[in-house]
Amino acid sequence: MRNADAEIVIRVRGLVTRFGPQVVHDGLDLDVRRGEILGIVGGSGTGKSVLLREIVGLMRPAAGQIEMLGTDVQQATEAERAMLESRIGVMFQDGALFSSLTVRENVEVPMRAVPGLDPATRAALADLKISLAGLPYLAGDKYPSELSGGMRKRAGLARALARDPEIVFLDEPTAGLDPIGASAFDRLIHRLSRAMGLTVFLVTHDLDTLHAVCDRVAVLAERRVLVTGTMQEMLDVDHPWVHDYFHGPRARAALATAGKE
Amino acid sequence: MTDAAAEIDTVATEPALILRIRGRLTLAEMAGAGARLRAVAADRPVTLDLSRLLRLDTAGAWAIVTLRARLAAEGHALRIEHAAPEVESLLVAVEAALPRAESEPRPRRSLPDRLDALGRRVAGAGHTGAEMLGIFGLFLARLGRSLVHPREFRLTALVHHCEEVGFRAVPIVALMAFLIGVVLAFQGAVQLRQFGAEVFVVDLIAISILRELGILLTSIIVAGRTASAFTAAIGSMKMREEIDAMRTLGLDPAAMLFVPRILALLLMLPILGLIANVAGLFGGGLMAWLTLDISPGMFLTRLVDGTDVENVMVGLVKAPAFAVIIGVVGCHAGMKVGSNAESLGRQTSSAVVAAIFAVIVADAVFSVFFAQVGI
Numbered sequence A: 001m002r003n004a005d006a007e008i009v010i011r012v013r014g015l016v017t018r019f020g021p022q023v024v025h026d027g028l029d030l031d032v033r034r035g036e037i038l039g040i041v042g043g044s045g046t047g048k049s050v051l052l053r054e055i056v057g058l059m060r061p062a063a064g065q066i067e068m069l070g071t072d073v074q075q076a077t078e079a080e081r082a083m084l085e086s087r088i089g090v091m092f093q094d095g096a097l098f099s100s101l102t103v104r105e106n107v108e109v110p111m112r113a114v115p116g117l118d119p120a121t122r123a124a125l126a127d128l129k130i131s132l133a134g135l136p137y138l139a140g141d142k143y144p145s146e147l148s149g150g151m152r153k154r155a156g157l158a159r160a161l162a163r164d165p166e167i168v169f170l171d172e173p174t175a176g177l178d179p180i181g182a183s184a185f186d187r188l189i190h191r192l193s194r195a196m197g198l199t200v201f202l203v204t205h206d207l208d209t210l211h212a213v214c215d216r217v218a219v220l221a222e223r224r225v226l227v228t229g230t231m232q233e234m235l236d237v238d239h240p241w242v243h244d245y246f247h248g249p250r251a252r253a254a255l256a257t258a259g260k261e
Numbered sequence B: 001m002t003d004a005a006a007e008i009d010t011v012a013t014e015p016a017l018i019l020r021i022r023g024r025l026t027l028a029e030m031a032g033a034g035a036r037l038r039a040v041a042a043d044r045p046v047t048l049d050l051s052r053l054l055r056l057d058t059a060g061a062w063a064i065v066t067l068r069a070r071l072a073a074e075g076h077a078l079r080i081e082h083a084a085p086e087v088e089s090l091l092v093a094v095e096a097a098l099p100r101a102e103s104e105p106r107p108r109r110s111l112p113d114r115l116d117a118l119g120r121r122v123a124g125a126g127h128t129g130a131e132m133l134g135i136f137g138l139f140l141a142r143l144g145r146s147l148v149h150p151r152e153f154r155l156t157a158l159v160h161h162c163e164e165v166g167f168r169a170v171p172i173v174a175l176m177a178f179l180i181g182v183v184l185a186f187q188g189a190v191q192l193r194q195f196g197a198e199v200f201v202v203d204l205i206a207i208s209i210l211r212e213l214g215i216l217l218t219s220i221i222v223a224g225r226t227a228s229a230f231t232a233a234i235g236s237m238k239m240r241e242e243i244d245a246m247r248t249l250g251l252d253p254a255a256m257l258f259v260p261r262i263l264a265l266l267l268m269l270p271i272l273g274l275i276a277n278v279a280g281l282f283g284g285g286l287m288a289w290l291t292l293d294i295s296p297g298m299f300l301t302r303l304v305d306g307t308d309v310e311n312v313m314v315g316l317v318k319a320p321a322f323a324v325i326i327g328v329v330g331c332h333a334g335m336k337v338g339s340n341a342e343s344l345g346r347q348t349s350s351a352v353v354a355a356i357f358a359v360i361v362a363d364a365v366f367s368v369f370f371a372q373v374g375i
């Protein structure tokens, strides 16, 4: 399933993004294969979140082509967009939960679009997603403002997974979690991805996460995807930033723990 | 990938029920195949043949796992055959995550509960009053302190708020008072003409506008404009933890936020009231001239002779009290905002209602007081 000629679910070609005079992406190419967990890394402000927003269709790039699940994101009709949206899930950097709804209601929101689903089943499935995301049972009745930052992230993941999407986009899911919580989150993402054949587009700075779950890593630098490859291949890249990133003291510590497991 | 909807075939019914699932058992199928799985009677062991299953998601796995739980409760087993390894591991993951705690029915509210809630609300109202008094006290204390340490006083903020609260409210206040003057003159003329006492319309306009309407209506408009603005500004800072950040940086929220706002209101409301008085008299005079042929000169003579300047004083002396009420209600509601956007909206609208209500109550209290004192 995870070989080189697997089906490409996201194909980005020649992407250009500008904010006024600032050029964020310039001729960026990226492929994401079905069923893989792709880690996106890059310095702060290199445009990882912006890339994610462009792929899911929240922002239009200045130029370039983005194809997801065989549909051109920018040319898609209303119906195609709705179809696409039902097949992807997005977890935003700070959760972006609806503050006037409880966690359970938040998770139910995407499921309301499924025809014929009765409220009792919907609530039971929402509870299952909440529990799958690692939240205690009682968290479903709470409002987002009553949760800790880490719990909000899990609730955001539960909502992203509500419709069992084929691709999930996660923007820094483990930032701000305690190390135990973060590695539980890593395992959760890995297990869900393998069990459901989920493709994961994972923006992260967490080297442990990269080691633990990512099949491939793409490095954003110099306004494009500089290199892609497995973690092992990253260690041999010559580029100074990439070298520093994967050979810094934190990287070595992460590598050592990953080796022990 | 095909879009085959899930079908469930019954292969055998005795001694165990054998079901074969074909196609995709996913969230979209919960109304069809999922409902069939839920309808399976739990009176005998069940075997599920998953050899023809194309895709299973967590919703489908949930349907299978809950069936297994239902059978287990009756002492029967669910056997799963020909499951692919991914399906197997998904079932394990979902089974492990199945929420265990049963939701107990919500307790019904009994009479003591209702009484308790009522008591809490009454106590809460008293508490709110005490908190507002506390904000007023803080305001006075910080104002006093800035008299001793003038350097700490935030003059720029005060000027900014004076512009927002006072200067920008001038057009609406003046227009409102002008129209009230017009209406009073017109209505008064219709009534007084019956007695041939048209000229008393001047006294009517002057006394009602100068004593009551000018400052009261100005305060109501300012309460609507400014109390909501105070609540929204302070509340959104509260929501984003900016106020907590100020505290940790050694900045005093009361001195930074309350003093300039309430002080600006204290300075501006009397001025706005005065503007309203002038605009109201102007409107009334214009209308008297047009409909009753009371010339501006006559209006002026009558105004100066017939009305005591005491009326203006009685009206404007209320302005500082109203200003404090509006400012304190607005700031208090802002500090009450929680960490979500909904509470910001709720507090903003309740601040406006509370401020207008409190201004009218205070006006009534002033009226009774002046009547007793005999002014």
Ligand SMILES: Nc1ncnc2c1ncn2[C@@H]1O[C@H](COP(=O)(O)OP(=O)(O)OP(=O)(O)O)[C@@H](O)[C@H]1O
Residues within 6 Å of the ligand: A019, A024, A042, A043, A044, A045, A046, A047, A048, A049, A050, A051
């Ligand atoms: N709406 C916007 N208007 C103007 N500039 C923007 C906007 N959104 C993003 N940018 C700019 O685009 C660049 C990339 O932002 P982005 O949020 O994608 O960074 P990032 O790679 O996700 O960083 P981080 O790791 O800190 O989250 C930044 O320089 C940012 O200033």
Ligand SMILES: [Mg+2]
Residues within 6 Å of the ligand: A048, A049, A050, A093, A171
């Ligand atoms: Mg980002």
